Amino acid sequence: MAKQNNNQDMPNGHLHELFVDELRDILGAERQLLKGLKKMASAAESETLRAAFETHHVQTEGQIERLKEVFGSIGLAARGKKCKAMEGLLEEAEEIAESFQDQPEVIDAALISAAQKVEHYEIASYGCLVTFAKMMGHSEAEELLAATLAEEKDTDSLLTDIAMSEANAGAAM
Ligand SMILES: [Fe+2]
Numbered sequence: 333m334a335k336q337n338n339n340q341d342m343p344n345g346h347l348h349e350l351f352v353d354e355l356r357d358i359l360g361a362e363r364q365l366l367k368g369l370k371k372m373a374s375a376a377e378s379e380t381l382r383a384a385f386e387t388h389h390v391q392t393e394g395q396i397e398r399l400k401e402v403f404g405s406i407g408l409a410a411r412g413k414k415c416k417a418m419e420g421l422l423e424e425a426e427e428i429a430e431s432f433q434d435q436p437e438v439i440d441a442a443l444i445s446a447a448q449k450v451e452h453y454e455i456a457s458y459g460c461l462v463t464f465a466k467m468m469g470h471s472e473a474e475e476l477l478a479a480t481l482a483e484e485k486d487t488d489s490l491l492t493d494i495a496m497s498e499a500n501a502g503a504a505m
Pocket of ligand 1 (some may be wrong): 392
């Protein structure tokens with residue numbers, strides 16, 4: 333008999349598995365990002381951008397702690413796994429920083445573009461995780477994940493503000 337895959341019998345167990353897998357991915361991603369943010373901060377030309385990367389570094393440490401709480405709230409030990417997407421995004425960030433290191437008027441625009449790709453990956457991940465937590469009735473996890481999602485969105489807007497106010501203005505000169 334063909335394998336049934338009706339929505340109505342989509343077992344919570346399978347969604348749970350996916351939820352945990354995605355949690356491990358984003359925990360790995362956040363840990364990888366800590367190193368990336370250090371590099372981006374030291375490559376930044378403007379003080380404002382450097383400060384934004386440093387602030388997000390501190391925020392990321394908090395997000396890692398929050399993820400541990402999420403694992404705890406569903407009775408699991410926090411375990412991350414290597415996030416290949418984050419690895420690729422950070423590799424590109426490094427490449428772009430190297431390519432423009434001699435062009436101080438462009439470097440910040442390049443770093444912001446790389447950092448926003450990272451933020452958008454995180455926004456997509458946390459957005460899905462919030463939905464999964466809601467679907468399974470994990471309200472504590474949902475609340476924690478939504479708090480991080482809001483921080484990632486704020487960081488993304490802050491980067492846009494910096495780009496509009498300084499980096500792109502410099503690059504366009
Ligand atoms: Fe994050």
